[in-house]
Amino acid sequence: MSLKLYLAGPEVFLPNARHMLDAKAAMAREFGFEPICPGDVTIEPAPTRHEFGLKISAVDEGMMNRADGIIANLTPFRGIAADVGTAFELGYVCAQGKRVAAYTNMTANHFQRTREFYKGEIAEGPDGRKRGPDGLSLEDFDMIDNLMLHGGIERRGGFIAVHDAPPDALYTDLTAFRSCLDWYASR
Amino acid sequence: MSLKLYLAGPEVFLPNARHMLDAKAAMAREFGFEPICPGDVTIEPAPTRHEFGLKISAVDEGMMNRADGIIANLTPFRGIAADVGTAFELGYVCAQGKRVAAYTNMTANHFQRTREFYKGEIAEGPDGRKRGPDGLSLEDFDMIDNLMLHGGIERRGGFIAVHDAPPDALYTDLTAFRSCLDWYASR
Numbered sequence: 001m002s003l004k005l006y007l008a009g010p011e012v013f014l015p016n017a018r019h020m021l022d023a024k025a026a027m028a029r030e031f032g033f034e035p036i037c038p039g040d041v042t043i044e045p046a047p048t049r050h051e052f053g054l055k056i057s058a059v060d061e062g063m064m065n066r067a068d069g070i071i072a073n074l075t076p077f078r079g080i081a082a083d084v085g086t087a088f089e090l091g092y093v094c095a096q097g098k099r100v101a102a103y104t105n106m107t108a109n110h111f112q113r114t115r116e117f118y119k120g121e122i123a124e125g126p127d128g129r130k131r132g133p134d135g136l137s138l139e140d141f142d143m144i145d146n147l148m149l150h151g152g153i154e155r156r157g158g159f160i161a162v163h164d165a166p167p168d169a170l171y172t173d174l175t176a177f178r179s180c181l182d183w184y185a186s187r
Numbered sequence: 188m189s190l191k192l193y194l195a196g197p198e199v200f201l202p203n204a205r206h207m208l209d210a211k212a213a214m215a216r217e218f219g220f221e222p223i224c225p226g227d228v229t230i231e232p233a234p235t236r237h238e239f240g241l242k243i244s245a246v247d248e249g250m251m252n253r254a255d256g257i258i259a260n261l262t263p264f265r266g267i268a269a270d271v272g273t274a275f276e277l278g279y280v281c282a283q284g285k286r287v288a289a290y291t292n293m294t295a296n297h298f299q300r301t302r303e304f305y306k307g308e309i310a311e312g313p314d315g316r317k318r319g320p321d322g323l324s325l326e327d328f329d330m331i332d333n334l335m336l337h338g339g340i341e342r343r344g345g346f347i348a349v350h351d352a353p354p355d356a357l358y359t360d361l362t363a364f365r366s367c368l369d370w371y372a373s374r
Contacts, residue, residue, distance in 0.1 A: 015312075015322035053328030057338025061281075078304060078323070079266030085333035087271040091278030092339075095251075117265060125202075135202035136265070141240030146272035151244025152279075 003184065004034045006064050006093065009073025010083040012039045014171055024177060028071075031181045036063045064092055069099030071180045074145055075170060076106055080113040082145050090149055100158035101183055103176035104144050105165035111140040159183040190371065191221045193251050193280065196260025197270040199226045201358055211364060215258075218368045223250045251279055256286030258367045261332055262357060263293055267300040269332050277336055287345035288370055290363035291331050292352035298327040346370040 005028055011020040021037045028035035038060045046052040064070070070093040077083040082104075094100055108116070115122055118132035129137040143150035144160060153160055161183075163176035192215055198207040208224045215222035225247045233239040251257070257280040264270040269291075281287055295303070302309055305319035316324040330337035331347060340347055348367055352360035 010323075013323045013325075015318065015324075017324075048329075049327055050329040053326065053330055053334040054338045054342055057334050057342055060335060061339065061342075064282075078301070079268065081266065081268070081271045083333070084268045084271055084274040085335040087274035088278035088281075088333070088335040088339060091275035092282040094248075094275075095279040095282035114265070131202065136197075136200045137202075137204075139240065140236055142235075142237040143240055146270070146275070147240040147244050148247060148272040148275040151241045152248070152275060155241055155244055155248075 002032055002034045003099075004036055004066060004068045005184065006036045006067035006070045006089070007073075008038070008070055008086045008089040010075070010077045010086065010171060011073065013077075016172075020172060023174065027174060027178060028181060031185050033181070033184065036067050038063065060089070061092070064089060064096070067093070067098065069093070069184065070101070071177065071184075072100070072102040073171075073177070074102045074104045074149065075165075076104070076113060080117045081110075082149065087146075087149055090152065094152045094156065097156075099184070099187075100153050100156060101160070101180040102144075102149070102153050102158070103161040103163065103180055105163050105170050105173050105176060107162055107164045110143050110145050110150070111138055114138045189219055189221045190286075191223055191253060191255045192371065193223045193254035193257045193276070194260075195225070195257055195273045195276040197262070197264045197273065197358060198260065200264075203359075207359060210361065214361060214365060215368060218372050220368070220371065223254050225250065247276070248279070251276060251283070254280070254285065256280070256371065257288070258364065258371075259287070259289040260358075260364070261289045261291045261336065262352075263291070263300060267304045268297075269336065274333075274336055277339065281339045281343065284343075286371070286374075287340050287343060288347070288367040289331075289336070289340055289345070290348035290350065290367055292350050292357050292360050292363060294349055294351045297330050297332050297337070298325060301325045 025035035043055050072090045074082040121133050122130050161176040161179035165173035212222035230242050259277045261269040308320050309317050348363040350363035
């Protein structure tokens with residue numbers, strides 16, 4: 001039985017979503033895995049947009065329930081953090097006790113990105129925490145994203161790949177995705 | 188046995204984190220619930236920042252494992268989406284089949300916030316999807332955030348409260364939090 005891997009990430013939003021999902025699935029099959037991709041199943045029409053969204057949620061959760069593990073693309077999306085849908089899915093699969101791997105195509109870590117968000121205006125408060133001008137504290141834990149995501153993967157023996165993709169290939173470069181496949185194959 | 192509720196959200200980053208966590212916990216106790224808050228347990232020192240972050244992750248996951256349900260504060264954080272740590276936690280608790288409630292202190296929904304992110308420059312493509320100037324598609328499902336979060340709550344019979352908090356009380360207004368407690372109490 002080949003390992004079933006849920007391929008999570010913001011690829012579904014790309015103009016060439018179908019192409020990217022197919023490329024990731026093909027690469028996973030090369031390694032002998034069975035890819036499970038959101039976007040692979042045609043969702044039946046629904047009376048409202050809202051109900052259509054609920055159907056996609058149901059299909060994607062069903063896919064995770066059938067998977068043995070996940071490869072989550074945590075490359076920052078529309079801001080300094082991972083796509084929240086992917087973060088939800090990573091937490092879901094962690095709770096199920098399944099295998100977890102993730103990657104990011106940006107080498108600047110969570111702290112560096114948050115510092116950049118504040119244009120470097122960071123001050124250390126009396127409590128020893130670094131804070132932005134808005135008073136909100138910054139996590140500085142040498143992690144690729146919020147500690148629940150990075151910690152959730154690392155603490156259960158998962159794998160994290162970091163790759164410096166060219167800006168114009170931030171969501172299409174599959175180098176780090178392949179590293180995750182390599183890791184699954186070596187286990 | 189009183190219901191144990193994990194109180195997830197970006198409050199831990201606030202300048203008055205301790206005060207806010209205590210206020211939420213006190214309100215939960217008024218309703219007869221046992222609040223479980225990240226930030227409540229003193230984390231032992233660790234040799235590196237990274238290992239300290241991992242310890243927090245372990246403590247917070249342990250708290251979720253002990254909880255019967257969650258109230259997740261999904262108010263947008265440092266951008267247009269919910270805090271990714273909170274999104275992870277919501278997915279985690281959904282997978283455990285526990286009770287779920289969430290709130291946001293911003294009435295603009297996911298689509299409206301993403302449209303604002305693109306300064307209104309949205310075009311509908313040949314595939315019928317609305318896209319920003321970067322080609323990325325927008326979810327338009329009348330949901331408070333990404334469909335996995337909103338759908339994950341609604342599909343399992345959870346509760347979502349939306350409140351129009353004043354901008355200076357975006358992370359401190361507890362009106363919607365109280366609505367979630369009301370909902371738990373009425374079940």
